[in-house]
Amino acid sequence: MRDPECRISEPALNFPSRLAALAMSSHETDLLSTLKWTSDGLIPAIVQDAESHEVLMMAWMNVEALRQTLATGQTHFYSRSRRAAWHKGGTSGHVQHVESVQIDCDADVVLIKARQVGGACHEGYHSCFFRRLNPDGTLEIIDSPVFEKTSVYGTQPEAHSPTGRSE
Numbered sequence: 656m657r658d659p660e661c662r663i664s665e666p667a668l669n670f671p672s673r674l675a676a677l678a679m680s681s682h683e684t685d686l687l688s689t690l691k692w693t694s695d696g697l698i699p700a701i702v703q704d705a706e707s708h709e710v711l712m713m714a715w716m717n718v719e720a721l722r723q724t725l726a727t728g729q730t731h732f733y734s735r736s737r738r739a740a741w742h743k744g745g746t747s748g749h750v751q752h753v754e755s756v757q758i759d760c761d762a763d764v765v766l767i768k769a770r771q772v773g774g775a776c777h778e779g780y781h782s783c784f785f786r787r788l789n790p791d792g793t794l795e796i797i798d799s800p801v802f803e804k805t806s807v808y809g810t811q812p813e814a815h816s817p818t819g820r821s822e
């Protein structure tokens with residue numbers, strides 16, 4: 656039977672605080688050398704909603720981004736297109752509070768479970784995966800926006816249309 660005293664005596668630190676303790680330690684050095692980085696020094700990071708388990712987005716991290724993620728408890732990435740470090744939510748306020756970090760079997764993918772503020776996707780959706788492929792090859796929008804993208808990000812040049820068709 657569980658002794659309630661044991662739970663009371665558990666450290667009061669929550670997980671993100673314990674992650675911060677990992678930052679700059681030898682354990683962090685071990686982690687960074689265990690991970691298999693691409694030749695460009697990147698690793699793919701999948702972000703999953705800690706409560707609903709919905710996959711929110713995928714982006715790339717370099718060593719500095721992973722360090723910043725561990726140190727601050729909020730996700731940081733490296734944007735290949737912008738060639739710059741990227742604190743998710745730095746512009747929009749739609750930050751991701753890290754609950755846990757997992758590594759896959761061969762240490763070449765990072766899985767982050769996080770609590771999302773606002774929406775993860777700069778297109779205005781909770782998840783970047785708001786389109787489903789239908790058997791006829793069309794892409795169907797299967798979710799509703801959770802924020803109005805132009806009021807959050809302004810008018811940005813579009814790399815693609817959310818329907819997947821050039822318009």
Ligand SMILES: N=c1c2ncn([C@@H]3O[C@H](COP(=O)(O)OP(=O)(O)OP(=O)(O)O)[C@@H](O)[C@H]3O)c2ncn1[C@@H]1O[C@H](COP(=O)(O)O)[C@@H](O)[C@H]1O
Binds near residue numbers: 742743748
């Ligand atoms: N906010 C986002 C954003 N949120 C989620 N994502 C997803 O993250 C993925 C990777 O982002 P990037 O395109 O920057 O990464 P990349 O390294 O160029 O990767 P590729 O697209 O080349 O595969 C995108 O494909 C999106 O699916 C975003 N991609 C870009 N942004 C931009 O980031 C800027 C800052 O936004 P906030 O961080 O929300 O403040 C704004 O200019 C946004 O338009």
Ligand SMILES: [Mg+2]
Binds near residue numbers: 736
């Ligand atoms: Mg891109």
Ligand SMILES: [Zn+2]
Binds near residue numbers: 784
């Ligand atoms: Zn997106």
